[in-house]
Amino acid sequence: MRIHATVAAVSGALALSALAVPAAHADDSVGDTKISNVVVNGGKSVVAGPTAAKKVTVTFTVTDNSGADWAQAILYHGPSVEKSDTGAIADSSDGEAKCTKVNATKSTCTSAFTLEPAYNLTNASAGTWKVWAVAVAKDDNFVQKDNVKSFKVQRAAKLTVNASPEPVKKGRTITVTGKLSRANWETGKYAGYTGQSVKLQFRKKSSSTYTTVKTVKTNSTGNLKTTVKASADGYYRFAFAGTSTTPAANAAGDYVDVR
Incomplete structure (x- = not known):
């Protein structure tokens, strides 16, 4: 079947990190098959530390008047699956999603993926990733989408204060x-993380809310340094709003006793 050959080519390219697949692998469909309700990592950004592999789950719904036969999702980084620079195929032995029948026309499908630093995660790949997906119905209708969902893959952040x-x-x-x-x-x-704007915030001992005192930029090694006048007992912290490649981070408050 042509669609099986297409998926095999895409999966093989990803596995080899070649990612050079024909333009024919863009959006395509026959009949009434649809993919919807795509959710990646529970709707949250994928945040990975420097060494540990990150498990990512993708769920989606497949509908067709004859019912779903099989489906597959692939994660990738780049403008399109044909021009991807890295990606991931599902952890299942055949790369296909596990689909559970809801009724005669609808199934819920799930795939698990592994993203691993120094393997399919490179610093340049932090940011927006996409989900390529295909679903085939029992009557051989199918739908194939180059991007059914975009999501963030980010480099974990740490922030300290003293x-x-x-x-x-x-x-x-x-x-x-x-x-x-x-x-x-x-x-x-x-x-x-160099050249980033970080807020210095203060919370009075009697309060539960931090207020921003000033904004400071990190230097060439990510360090922060500033001064304030002592006014009252309370906690100082740095707060980073995050970027497209790095999540927000708050330092634990450091208490200062003012006498």
């Missing part, structure tokens, strides 16, 4: 330092 001296007299200068780092998927370590 406010000193402790204790300090009211009105004196407090120096606040810290570091913003993120996973380097190629070295297997965390590395400083």
Whole structure:
């Protein structure tokens, strides 16, 4: 069957990291088969640390008047599946999704994938990924989509803070330092995230809410340093809003006793 050959070509290309598949593998369909309700990683961004493999689950619905026969999803990074630079095929032995019949015309399908630093995760691949998918019905109708869902794959971030001296007299200068780092998927370590805007925030001892004091930029090694005047007992922290390639991060508050 032609659609099986297409999937085999795409899967094989991904497995070999060649990702050079014919343009015929773009959107295509015959009949009334549809793919809908695609959810990647429970609707959350995929955040991976520097070394540990990340398991990602994709679920979707297949509908056709004759019922679903089989389906498959593939994850990839790039403008299209033909021009992908990396990706992942499902962990199942045949690469196909596990489809459970809901009724005569609808099935719910699930695939599990593994994303692993230094294998199919490179620093350049952080950001938007896409889901290529195909579904074939019992009457041989099918639908094939180059991008049924986009999602984020991000490099895990860490943020630290230290406010000193402790204790300090009211009105004196407090120096606040810290570091913003993120996973380097190629070295297997965390590395400083340079040139990023980070907010210094303060929470009074009697309050549960942080307010922004000022914004500071990380230096060439991801380090942060600024000063404030001691005004009241409370907690200082740095807060990073995140980028398309790196999630938001907040440092644990550092308490300063003002006397």
